[in-house]
Amino acid sequence: MADVKEEKIIKTYCRFCHATCPMEISVKDNKVTGLRPDTDNEVFGGYTCLKGRQMPEQLYHPSRIQASLRKNDDGSRTEISTSQALDEIAEKLAEIREKYGPRSIGSYNGTVSFQNSATHPVAKAWHTALESPSYYTSITIDQPAKVGIGQARMGFWLGGNHTWRDSDVALIIGNNTLVSHFSIPGGIPSFSPSNALREGKKRGLKIISVDPRRSEVAARSDIHLQIKPGQDAVLLAGLVHIILNENLHDEEFCAENIENLDALKHSIRKFTPDYVAERTDLAEEDILAAARMFAAGPRGSATTGTGPEMGPYPNLVQHLTQTLNAICGRHYRAGEKLPNPGVLSPPMPRLAQAVPPQPEWLTGIRSRVSDDIGEVTVLTANGPLKEMPTAICADEILMEGEGQIKALICVGGNPLLAWPGQEKAFKALKNLELLVCIDYKMSATAELADYVIGSKLCLERDDLTVLTDIWYEQPYSHYAKTVVEAEGDVIEEWALFWELGKRLGLQLEVGGQPLDMEKLPSKYSILEKMTAGSRVPLKEIYEKDGGHVFDVPEVVILPPDPASKGMLDLFPEGLEEELENAARDADSSFAAKGEYQFLLISRRMKNTFNSTGPELSFLAKKGTTNPAYIHPDDLDALDIKDGEIVAIKSERGEIPAVAQGSPDIKRGVVSMAHCWGPAPDGCGDDKVREIGANTNRLINNLDKPEKYSGMAQQSAVAVQVRKLTSA
Ligand SMILES: Nc1nc2c(c(=O)[nH]1)N[C@H]1C(S)=C(S)[C@@H](COP(=O)(O)OP(=O)(O)OC[C@H]3O[C@@H](n4cnc5c(=O)[nH]c(N)nc54)[C@H](O)[C@@H]3O)O[C@H]1N2
Ligand SMILES: Nc1nc2c(c(=O)[nH]1)N[C@H]1C(S)=C(S)[C@@H](COP(=O)(O)OP(=O)(O)OC[C@H]3O[C@@H](n4cnc5c(=O)[nH]c(N)nc54)[C@H](O)[C@@H]3O)O[C@H]1N2
Ligand code: SF4
Ligand SMILES: [Mo]
Numbered sequence: 001m002a003d004v005k006e007e008k009i010i011k012t013y014c015r016f017c018h019a020t021c022p023m024e025i026s027v028k029d030n031k032v033t034g035l036r037p038d039t040d041n042e043v044f045g046g047y048t049c050l051k052g053r054q055m056p057e058q059l060y061h062p063s064r065i066q067a068s069l070r071k072n073d074d075g076s077r078t079e080i081s082t083s084q085a086l087d088e089i090a091e092k093l094a095e096i097r098e099k100y101g102p103r104s105i106g107s108y109n110g111t112v113s114f115q116n117s118a119t120h121p122v123a124k125a126w127h128t129a130l131e132s133p134s135y136y137t138s139i140t141i142d143q144p145a146k147v148g149i150g151q152a153r154m155g156f157w158l159g160g161n162h163t164w165r166d167s168d169v170a171l172i173i174g175n176n177t178l179v180s181h182f183s184i185p186g187g188i189p190s191f192s193p194s195n196a197l198r199e200g201k202k203r204g205l206k207i208i209s210v211d212p213r214r215s216e217v218a219a220r221s222d223i224h225l226q227i228k229p230g231q232d233a234v235l236l237a238g239l240v241h242i243i244l245n246e247n248l249h250d251e252e253f254c255a256e257n258i259e260n261l262d263a264l265k266h267s268i269r270k271f272t273p274d275y276v277a278e279r280t281d282l283a284e285e286d287i288l289a290a291a292r293m294f295a296a297g298p299r300g301s302a303t304t305g306t307g308p309e310m311g312p313y314p315n316l317v318q319h320l321t322q323t324l325n326a327i328c329g330r331h332y333r334a335g336e337k338l339p340n341p342g343v344l345s346p347p348m349p350r351l352a353q354a355v356p357p358q359p360e361w362l363t364g365i366r367s368r369v370s371d372d373i374g375e376v377t378v379l380t381a382n383g384p385l386k387e388m389p390t391a392i393c394a395d396e397i398l399m400e401g402e403g404q405i406k407a408l409i410c411v412g413g414n415p416l417l418a419w420p421g422q423e424k425a426f427k428a429l430k431n432l433e434l435l436v437c438i439d440y441k442m443s444a445t446a447e448l449a450d451y452v453i454g455s456k457l458c459l460e461r462d463d464l465t466v467l468t469d470i471w472y473e474q475p476y477s478h479y480a481k482t483v484v485e486a487e488g489d490v491i492e493e494w495a496l497f498w499e500l501g502k503r504l505g506l507q508l509e510v511g512g513q514p515l516d517m518e519k520l521p522s523k524y525s526i527l528e529k530m531t532a533g534s535r536v537p538l539k540e541i542y543e544k545d546g547g548h549v550f551d552v553p554e555v556v557i558l559p560p561d562p563a564s565k566g567m568l569d570l571f572p573e574g575l576e577e578e579l580e581n582a583a584r585d586a587d588s589s590f591a592a593k594g595e596y597q598f599l600l601i602s603r604r605m606k607n608t609f610n611s612t613g614p615e616l617s618f619l620a621k622k623g624t625t626n627p628a629y630i631h632p633d634d635l636d637a638l639d640i641k642d643g644e645i646v647a648i649k650s651e652r653g654e655i656p657a658v659a660q661g662s663p664d665i666k667r668g669v670v671s672m673a674h675c676w677g678p679a680p681d682g683c684g685d686d687k688v689r690e691i692g693a694n695t696n697r698l699i700n701n702l703d704k705p706e707k708y709s710g711m712a713q714q715s716a717v718a719v720q721v722r723k724l725t726s727a
Pocket of ligand 2: 415
């Protein structure tokens with residue numbers, strides 16, 4: 001494929017973010033010469049964004065890491081061959097394993113690790129062979145309640161929830177897919193979201209959006225509940241209360257499939273519309289209208305994004321969101337067709353019944369920080385997967401004693417900017433005996449690493465749409481073949497684990513089958529093991545030029561099997577206390593107070609992907625900082641002008657930020673993106689206009705760790721805004 005003399009057009013998909021937009025790349029002499037959307041694609045309709053169109057610049061960027069780097073004792077770096085770096089790293093890992101045991105070796109697999117379709121099965125295989133449970137990913141600082149804890153506590157519906165294309169209504173809580181290109185089925189599809197939104201509105205789908213900001217999605221909603229940050233649990237309890245009180249729920253579905261409805265009803269009696277209106281700073285009639293609109297359906301799901309999951313009580317918020325779906329019966333029933341049962345997994349019967357709660361998903365290996373926090377099982381395209389909670393990884397590195405993490409392999413992630421509690425993350429990363437990063441640029445974390453391994457970029461590798469397989473609304477799949485061969489001494493993320501496994505004498509297994517540990521297996525062979533028995537054979541997907549909707553047999557939901565049928569538990573252990581705390585906290589700690597008159601919330605920015613992108617020219621033209629977006633009236637009241645530098649201070653820390661008036665923000669709220677800024681060593685604060693500021697410096701991860709996941713509160717953080725200097 002590579003090394004063509006004549007210009008050739010090769011179809012592929014973008015992996016800058018998770019949206020898998022199909023593209024056509026022009027290639028000549030193994031060089032990318034052009035890039036355009038693949039307008040033939042039947043699902044995306046030629047959709048791409050500015051980030052994806054920057055891939056050629058990213059590929060040939062002068063700052064790209066083209067070999068491996070070793071840090072010397074004096075802090076300087078020496079370029080060495082990747083194979084030598086791997087030899088040295090493996091030797092050090094063997095020493096660490098010998099001295100401290102396998103748990104002391106950890107890996108953190110960040111957001112971009114998921115874009116390489118083979119990373120996780122091989123990384124997990126490496127941990128299994130090494131007998132180290134210290135496997136961390138960005139999922140447990142993202143939405144672990146949505147993709148694991150919620151299902152473990154309540155159970156879930158084997159037939160799936162209503163997806164967007166079958167919905168009459170969508171309740172979207174803190175999820176801005178028009179910018180993030182990210183939602184689970186039921187929300188606006190991640191793939192060409194503006195087209196999906198247009199299509200939905202045209203057929204009369206109603207949108208209710210809950211967001212303290214009039215986000216891109218909120219602005220297109222039928223009802224926008226501009227909620228006070230952090231009050232989602234209170235609002236959702238209120239919506240459940242209204243629906244049950246007005247008898248708008250699906251009584252027949254509830255009688256057959258859910259248990260403990262009365263207990264739930266009793267314990268949310270306090271959440272009356274007037275109480276909820278006061279707590280959430282919303283109008284009572286809007287709350288009533290939203291509850292009635294959702295309940296009227298008749299089809300459509302409630303879904304959440306990162307907004308509420310970063311806020312207080314994510315487990316409760318998730319439980320109440322699923323409760324809305326359960327009491328309104330927003331699940332596919334016997335005789336209905338499932339829009340996309342997945343292309344890459346084996347066929348399995350889909351029954352109209354609940355899978356009961358899975359308590360063992362929450363009772364794996366315990367963290368050393370607290371018995372309440374430990375391994376969490378998350379549902380991935382490769383099935384349920386156990387991981388340790390990233391929110392407290394820094395503590396596992398710093399806390400002395402057996403099991404202390406001494407070596408960390410960081411894959412496509414930037415923990416120094418992303419982990420809650422930046423001061424602690426900084427201390428922890430520096431405390432390691434070995435930090436290895438695989439990245440394409442010197443990220444803030446790579447700057448601290450003992451070894452940096454240069455990574456291939458997506459156009460230099462094969463990939464398959466495994467991550468997104470069940471998020472498409474049709475049986476769609478895309479095998480992307482290598483577009484250009486990498487010219488540097490760079491490797492893929494999964495190959496890093498394989499190479500280290502080989503050097504440590506480990507035997508890795510994927511999909512229950514051993515990998516050849518003598519010669520690096522082909523990516524295709526790994527993907528084949530991952531997708532063994534899939535509904536569409538890998539070869540068939542490989543042979544298609546570009547992404548394709550496959551003509552697979554329809555999956556019709558079967559009637560329930562009385563022998564295996566479970567019930568959804570609406571009142572699991574701990575819920576009563578969570579509801580009481582949410583009500584109490586609404587009165588006190590999560591409200592802005594004293595000198596901290598603002599609430600800081602999280603957001604995504606259109607032209608960057610977490611910390612990836614600001615170095616690219618077109619994206620940099622759109623801004624090189626993460627502004628503090630604040631309502632213009634709030635800025636006026638503080639005599640702050642657009643573009644001035646302000647201090648954002650919490651009880652835990654202070655950062656500078658560039659103020660930006662924005663009428664879409666609720667009064668009393670500061671909206672700022674994460675994963676920007678320097679290390680917290682005081683050296684980079686004067687560069688806030690060039691590199692932004694890090695909101696995780698305003699947080700202590702152990703202030704109020706969520707049960708099971710240890711998720712820290714990273715949204716609805718009480719802060720002070722103060723004028724610093726003139727622009
Ligand atoms: N362009 C771009 N795309 C991205 C990313 C990026 O950095 N840039 N990041 C990627 C990642 S890692 C992820 S996980 C996904 C996330 O995808 P989303 O979950 O859609 O993330 P956001 O776009 O930040 O949308 C979250 C919304 O929640 C709102 N919010 C904040 N606090 C609260 C609250 O307390 N309650 C409620 N109800 N809402 C609140 C915010 O105002 C915001 O509009 O996006 C991915 N896509
Ligand atoms: N305060 C606050 N904190 C948050 C959040 C929030 O909303 N608020 N959101 C959380 C969420 S949802 C997430 S997912 C995390 C994100 O946390 P991380 O995943 O740790 O952070 P990223 O910035 O996405 O790190 C991606 C890294 O991969 C590198 N990279 C880019 N392309 C490639 C590639 O092809 N190969 C390799 N090997 N590397 C590559 C980039 O240079 C960058 O260093 O942050 C979390 N932290
Ligand atoms: S939305 Fe943009 S960054 Fe994401 S896959 Fe599509 S083109 Fe790439
Ligand atoms: Mo994320």
